Amino acid sequence: MNSEQGSGERHFHEIRFHGRGGQGVVSAAALLALAAFEDGYESQAFPRFGSERRGAPVEAYVRISSAPIRAHNQVYTPDAVVIQDAGLLRSEPLLRGLRSGGLVVLNREQRPAESEGEDDGLRWICLPASRIGERHLGRPLPNTALLGALAAASGWVGLPTLERVIASHLAAKGEETVKANIEALREGHRWGLQAEEAAS
Amino acid sequence: MRRLLEGSQAVAEAVRLCRPRVVAAYPITPQTHIIERLAQHVADGELEAEFISAESEFGAASLVQGAVAAGARSFTATASQGLLLMTEVLYNIAGMRLPLVMVCANRALSAPINIFCDHQDSMALRDAGWIQIYVESNQEAVDSVIQAYRLAEACELPVMICMDGFLLTHTYEPVVLPAQSAVDEYLPAFHFARALDPARPMTLGGGSEADNYQEYRVAQQRAMENAETVIEAFDAEFGEQFGRHYGGMLQGYRLEGAETVLLVLGSLMGTVRDVVDGLRERGQAVGALRLRCFRPFPAQGLVRLLAEARRIVVLEKAFSPGAGGMLAAEVRAALQQAGSMTPVEGVIGGLGGRDLTPDVIEALLRDGTPADTGTLRFAPAHREQGAPSHG
Numbered sequence: 001m002n003s004e005q006g007s008g009e010r011h012f013h014e015i016r017f018h019g020r021g022g023q024g025v026v027s028a029a030a031l032l033a034l035a036a037f038e039d040g041y042e043s044q045a046f047p048r049f050g051s052e053r054r055g056a057p058v059e060a061y062v063r064i065s066s067a068p069i070r071a072h073n074q075v076y077t078p079d080a081v082v083i084q085d086a087g088l089l090r091s092e093p094l095l096r097g098l099r100s101g102g103l104v105v106l107n108r109e110q111r112p113a114e115s116e117g118e119d120d121g122l123r124w125i126c127l128p129a130s131r132i133g134e135r136h137l138g139r140p141l142p143n144t145a146l147l148g149a150l151a152a153a154s155g156w157v158g159l160p161t162l163e164r165v166i167a168s169h170l171a172a173k174g175e176e177t178v179k180a181n182i183e184a185l186r187e188g189h190r191w192g193l194q195a196e197e198a199a200s
Numbered sequence: 201m202r203r204l205l206e207g208s209q210a211v212a213e214a215v216r217l218c219r220p221r222v223v224a225a226y227p228i229t230p231q232t233h234i235i236e237r238l239a240q241h242v243a244d245g246e247l248e249a250e251f252i253s254a255e256s257e258f259g260a261a262s263l264v265q266g267a268v269a270a271g272a273r274s275f276t277a278t279a280s281q282g283l284l285l286m287t288e289v290l291y292n293i294a295g296m297r298l299p300l301v302m303v304c305a306n307r308a309l310s311a312p313i314n315i316f317c318d319h320q321d322s323m324a325l326r327d328a329g330w331i332q333i334y335v336e337s338n339q340e341a342v343d344s345v346i347q348a349y350r351l352a353e354a355c356e357l358p359v360m361i362c363m364d365g366f367l368l369t370h371t372y373e374p375v376v377l378p379a380q381s382a383v384d385e386y387l388p389a390f391h392f393a394r395a396l397d398p399a400r401p402m403t404l405g406g407g408s409e410a411d412n413y414q415e416y417r418v419a420q421q422r423a424m425e426n427a428e429t430v431i432e433a434f435d436a437e438f439g440e441q442f443g444r445h446y447g448g449m450l451q452g453y454r455l456e457g458a459e460t461v462l463l464v465l466g467s468l469m470g471t472v473r474d475v476v477d478g479l480r481e482r483g484q485a486v487g488a489l490r491l492r493c494f495r496p497f498p499a500q501g502l503v504r505l506l507a508e509a510r511r512i513v514v515l516e517k518a519f520s521p522g523a524g525g526m527l528a529a530e531v532r533a534a535l536q537q538a539g540s541m542t543p544v545e546g547v548i549g550g551l552g553g554r555d556l557t558p559d560v561i562e563a564l565l566r567d568g569t570p571a572d573t574g575t576l577r578f579a580p581a582h583r584e585q586g587a588p589s590h591g
Contacts, residue, residue: 034204044371044373071558072467
């Protein structure tokens with residue numbers, strides 16, 4: 001990543017996270033931005049939530065850039081959308097503005113039935129992230145598994161960097177939590193690689 | 201070292217570096233993370249201060265008022281309705297000329313209830329006698345808190361750092377936190393000459409009749425006038441020591457040869473810079489000007505920096521219903537006082553967190569209507585493809 005930046009090529013990626021309050025949407029966005037920053041990029045992460053309650057729809061945005069980021073606007077034309085609760089697809093236009101060839105990382109084993117088989121010009125990465133979270137964390141938290149899948153499919157941040165960032169960001173929650181999240185991240189990463197291989 | 205920090209955390213670190221002895225607050229979105237972090241620092245022994253969870257914002261403001269009056273450097277933060285609930289105390293703090301620093305995490309006012317950013321809250325307090333500094337980035341928030349303590353204590357005026365709620369408070373972005381030793385060098389220890397002391401009984405803010413009340417207000421005005429040069433000097437000095445400065449009271453962007461100039465406050469300036477760059481690339485003579493200070497009002501600087509402009513657009517996130525934008529009105533007054541005939545278009549937008557996107561700002565700069573400057577205009581909403589109509 002650093003070597004690419006050194007080549008003078010301009011990188012600019014925008015990512016939108018969708019989920020519900022309590023699912024770690026804001027943390028996932030922060031972890032991604034922290035990892036990109038560690039990798040030598042400029043980055044920015046911020047949430048948008050309607051009302052502060054568990055279960056309410058939440059969005060969070062990340063920008064990763066090789067140039068300083070000055071704007072604080074929401075993300076309207078993302079390169080990737082991460083969906084932590086597939087149920088939201090029924091009620092919200094989660095794919096709005098997604099660029100052609102954009103990435104959808106979905107917490108569900110398959111694409112939603114209505115879009116199955118259709119070539120919508122998007123790259124779908126589907127994985128049972130809540131189950132992965134449940135297995136490692138004892139709670140159906142999908143965020144780190146989805147982050148792993150996003151990293152694998154996009155190549156925007158490195159897996160070792162994400163692991164380091166999780167270790168430092170979640171240090172206060174104890175060694176076990178850190179370890180469990182890193183395991184979930186790695187499993188998500190494997191799902192991401194497999195999905196990419198299957199598609200190519 | 202540059203670190204990626206949430207704005208609230210960055211501000212809390214800046215406050216810690218200023219070594220306040222009393223922090224009192226009541227939680228309110230989007231300010232709460234600042235106070236949570238400071239409470240953690242006190243609990244962890246990283247900040248030697250009394251942390252007081254107040255029963256309301258009125259209580260929080262009263263507590264820090266008393267603390268500063270007793271000679272202790274103090275801090276509080278609030279937003280929106282919390283700021284309004286503090287109002288009476290904030291006027292008292294300014295009237296007693298107490299050098300307090302607070303952060304207002306700018307948020308819309310009720311009703312209807314809304315937790316997102318605009319500037320109605322701090323704008324409602326513009327006449328309270330506080331210096332008001334509106335910051336563009338989290339780095340500027342950090343640096344301005346440090347400058348603010350020195351400014352407040354040198355001028356015996358309270359300072360409100362206005363920081364856009366969510367847009368800054370909840371945003372992770374890169375910041376440099378100065379070293380403690382560097383902050384100690386820039387900001388001397390607080391010695392309040394008028395501090396209350398039982399050994400030397402004295403009253404602050406006691407009764408004043410018609411024969412001298414007005415003189416207190418005149419003194420406040422003189423202090424504000426004096427603060428103008430102090431703000432400039434301390435910001436420049438900060439720049440020499442830390443390598444970052446913000447233009448004192450005003451920060452221009454690509455004003456050279458600019459025929460159209462857009463004026464804004466706060467974090468919106470980041471988007472405006474991007475828009476100006478885009479229009480300049482297409483050969484349009486546009487520039488931007490950010491008022492870092494709204495109080496004291498930088499009238500002279502505005503007149504100087506806008507002397508070449510042929511069209512001025514003020515985009516602001518607050519207004520007085522039945523009148524118009526306060527910022528635009530004051531810009532017009534300053535220009536007219538100086539004999540300028542340049543029309544000033546006032547536009548209100550971004551209320552209740554409505555995103556002022558590059559396309560909306562670009563349209564404002566492009567579609568000038570200098571003829572009807574008397575009509576109050578509201579910025580349109582950004583139209584998002586596929587979004588629900590309430591989005």
